[in-house]
Amino acid sequence: MNDSLAAGSAIAHYRITSQLGVGGMGEVYLAMDTRLERQVALKILPASVASDQTRFRRFVQEAKAASALNHANVATVYEIGQAGSAAEPIHFIAMEYVEGHTFKDRMAEGPVGMEELTELVVQVADALDEAHSKGVTHRDIKPANIMITPRGHVKVLDFGLAKVSKAEDAANSASAETKTESGMIMGTVDYMSPEQAMGREVSHPSDVFSFGVVLYEMATGRLPFKGNSATETIDRITHLQPPPMARFNDAVPDTLERVVRKCLEKEVGRRYQTARDLLIDLKNLKRDTQASIIQSSIIQSSMMTPAAPAVTAPPLPVPPAKTVSLSMGTLGGLAAVLLLAAGGFYWYSGRTTSIGSIAVLPLVNASGNPDAEYLSDGISESLISSLSKLPRLRVMSRSTAFRYKGKDVDPQKVGDELGVGAVFTGKLAQRGENLRIQAELVNVKDGSALWNGQYERPMSDLVTVQEEITNEISGKLRLKLTGDEKKAATKRHTASSEALQAYQKGRFHWNKRAPQDTRRAVELFEEAIRIDPNYALAYSGLADSYIALGLGLLDGPSAPRDTIPRAKEAASKAISLDENLGEAHASLALAEFFYDWNWVKAEDDYKRAISLNPNYPEAPHTYSHFLMARGRIVESLAMSQRCLEIAPSDVILRVHLGWHYQNARQYDKAVAEYKRILESEPNSALTHRYLGITYASRKMYAEAISELKRAVSLAPGSAALLSELGYAYAASGSSAEARLMIEDLKKMTQRYVSPFYFALVNAGLGDRTAALDWLEKAYADRSDLLVNINVDPLFDGLRAEPRFKELVKKIGLT
Known part of the structure; x- marks a missing residue:
């Protein structure tokens, strides 16, 4: 038969009127049931494809799944049948024809x-709820499959991918064959659950996730996980948290935000387990929404009545045992004033919308004492950290905010540059044991002051002052916070002002990134722990310091075996004290990844870290x-881009994006990214370094040597840079210069030099045996630098070697 049926043709007792659409499970026609004289939707699987057993099973599955349901919001299945000849049968499903438009059409209207x-x-x-109670999982919930009738009734359509549970279909042995096989990805990508996107078994919570995507899109007009390709979208679904809905629609109530967040949990067990539970919460939301609209209407009406101003006079005493008669206008005005006084209404008093993004600029140290610098930086960092815990607030990272340190800036201009709604600025002065802070919160939209505050307190009140400022900021931003969210933002990590000062001094030194400062940071974090043994943040800082000392990625001066196990121990202790500390989970994940090579555990901790603190860029x-x-x-690129959403001006993270392109063999993109950075940061040793490596990967050795020599001049004493320059010399044919680099590495007796660096130069020289010998020594040292050998272009010459393949296998990279 033809691919489409002509109007007037007959299928059994159905007369075709017109084609409604074509989908993966067949063609759909508007038809007239000549027996009952009613319009139906006729879904047909043409004989030309009926021989495809998989498609035919799904076609039958839809009829069985939908026919099991009898509900006002599910399109009714009338019949499943067969027409045509035995040689060329036509299989069809006759179902309720639903007039109206889809959710997709409705959202396009506005x-x-x-x-x-x-x-x-x-x-x-x-x-x-009806489908799940009958053991049916839809598996393709999306706006195009949900109809709205002219009377506002909803109908869920298209059970073509539905799965019937064993409990509901145990009597039918063929049912197991109708399930989607594990490993196959079926459904519509934008609305898939993580488990569906990865081809795993799905159950009712998968529908909940898909419905959560629909809810998000309806409330905001945008998809929560939309990527530039199907692959990028799947990556976002499986790894990223969606932006808060209130960022795009400030009318979204907290309750709906919480409902959608629970629907979109990555872990199945954290979602609504049944549609019934979700239905209850949505019914409560509907009730509250209607009540709010009624209340708003009453108040607006009452405030417009002429009698309302009468209640602004001082209240009169009411004589006892007398009935006071008030007009309806006076009662309305009184109700309005009482509600306003209770803080229940915002619109009358001014701005009602929340501000969803902020930059906390470093406090200016006005003490005239450089020793107080740790305090001004530390308080600023603490505010950034605390505000980052709020789920509906985008907070610029420390690295981005601290670019403005020491500069006389206009907060409104800074806000425009960073694309945030508010900017916090202030000054700090320490006089002996007393502290004075002047702070201001500026509305970037119009330059107005949202809040001004001044604090004069003894140093012993440092913990309390930071909490008060955080509360003031979140309040003035009009953030809609739950009780738990408020507690998270102002959580007191220590009650000791002395411990807090030691911690902030530790962070001050840690941020300098020099080995001597990092060792001093270790001492200060340990001091904080001695003062308060339950100070989780201090253990997290200690973990970060040990990582900086022992990680080859950071050109650490210590052997990994001497430092990374200590980092892991400190991070684990921090988590035992505060399991919701995202920074500690990120540090633990790093140790598990770079040192333990425990890939499964590391990924779990990374995901946990990101979910706990989505504004922390290091995770x-x-x-x-x-x-x-x-x-x-593709997933790596999505994470690189996510970092830059949090910290768009961070040079390290911008270089990291170039590093990603380099290892993905997208050299032109890498070079372009590095050159963009050098336009504003011409003395960035890190950028010159990675630009040189990219040139070496492209076999542009003269350019590579030039960039790497520039990097060495900007950062003398780097073992990593000497080895990379040695590789470029060696690969260019300048073996004498390359061997000089090896000798220089051997002379670095005051620090640990990883065997990996010697392997790299020997790889450039083409001495495969020596290179592999050094790589095996690096393996014995648990060098973190080995994790990238499977993608690093500089080791392409060793890939065919059996010893190299065995090393890759031992690390767990295959």
Whole structure:
């Protein structure tokens, strides 16, 4: 038969009127049931494809799944049948024809108000509850599969990918064959659950996730995980948290934000386990939304009545035992004033919308004493850290904010540069044991002051002052916070001002990134721990310091065996004291990745770190390294880009993006990224270094040597740079200069020099045996630099060697 049926043709007792659409499971026609004289939707699987057993099973599965449901919000299946000849049969499903338009069409018309949204989505949840109660998982919930009738009724369509649970279909032995096989990805990518996107078994919570995506899109007009390709979208679904909905629609209530967040949990066990639980929450939301609209209408009406101003006079005493008669206008005005006095209404008093992003600029040290610098920096960092815990607030990272340190800046201009809604600035002066802080919160939109504050306190009140400032900022931003979210932002990590000062001094030295400062940071974090043995943040700082000392990636001066186990111990202790400390999970993940090569545990901790503190850039930064080492290039790029969303001006993270392109063999993109950085940061040794490595990877050795020599001049004493320059000399044919680099590395007796560096130069010289000998020594030292050998272009010459393949296998990279 033809691919499409002509109007007027007959299939059994159905007369074709017109084609409605074509989908993966067949063609759909509007038809007339000549027996019952009603319109139906006729879905047909043409004989030309009926021989495809997989497609035919899914076609039958849809009819069985939908026919098991009898619900007002599910399109009814009337019949499954066969027409045509025995040689060329036509299989069809006759189902209810639903007039109207889809959720997709409705969203294209414009914003969906909260009252309309709640009215519609409650019906969808009711339909899912019915399906799940019958053991049916839809598996393709999306706006195009949800219809709205002219009377506002919702109908869920297309059970073509539905799965029937064993409990509901045990009597039918063929049912197991109709399930999607594990490993196959079926459904619509933008609305897939993580488990569905990865081809794993799905169950009812998968529908909940897909419905959560629909909820998000309806409330904001945008998809939560949209990428530039299907692969990037899947990566975002499986790894990234969506931006808060309030960022795109400030009318979204907290309750809906929490409902959607629970629907979109990555881990199945953290989601709603049944559509019934979701339905209950959505019904409560619908009730509250309607009540809020009614209340708003009453108050606005009452405030417009002429009698309202009368209640602004001082209240009169009410004589006892007398009835006071008030007009309806006076009662309305009184109700309005009482509500306003209670803080229940915002619009009358001014700005109602929340501000969803902020930059906390470093406090200016006005003490005239450089020794107080740690305090001004430390308080600023603490505010950034505390505000970063708030789920609906985008906070510029420390590295981005501290670019403005020491500069006389206009907060409004800074806000425009960074694309944030508010900027915090201030000054700090320490006089003996007393502290004075002047602070201001500026609205970037119009330059107005949202808040001014001044604090004069003894140093012993340092902990309390930081909490008060955090509360003031979150309040003035009009953030809609739950009780738990408020507690997270102002969580007191220590009650000791002395411990806090030791911690802040430790961070001050740690941020200088020099070996002597890092060792001093270790001492200060240990001092903080001695003062308060339960100070989780101090253990986290200690972990970060040991990592900086022993990680070859950071050109650490100590052997990994002497430092990374200590880092892991400190991070584990921090987590035991505070399991919700995202920074500690990130440090633990780093040790598990770079030192233990425990790939499964490291990835779990990275995901936990990112979910706990989505504004902390180091977690996605090193997770991107992890993904690159595993060969998951698209996912690595998504994490690199996520870092830059958090810290767009961070030179290290911008260089990291170039590093990603380099190892993905996208050399032109890498070079372009490095050159963009050098336009504004011409003395960045890190950028010159990686630009040189990229040139070496492209066999542009003269350019590589030039860039690497520039990097060495900017950062003398770097073992990593000497080895990379030695490789470039060797690969260019300048073996004498390369061997001089080896000798210079041997002379670095005051620090640890990884065998990896000697392996790299020998790889450039073409001495495969020596290179592999050194790599095996690096393996014995647990060198973190080995994790990238499977993707690093500089080791391409060794890939065919059996010893190299065995080393890759031992590390766990295959």
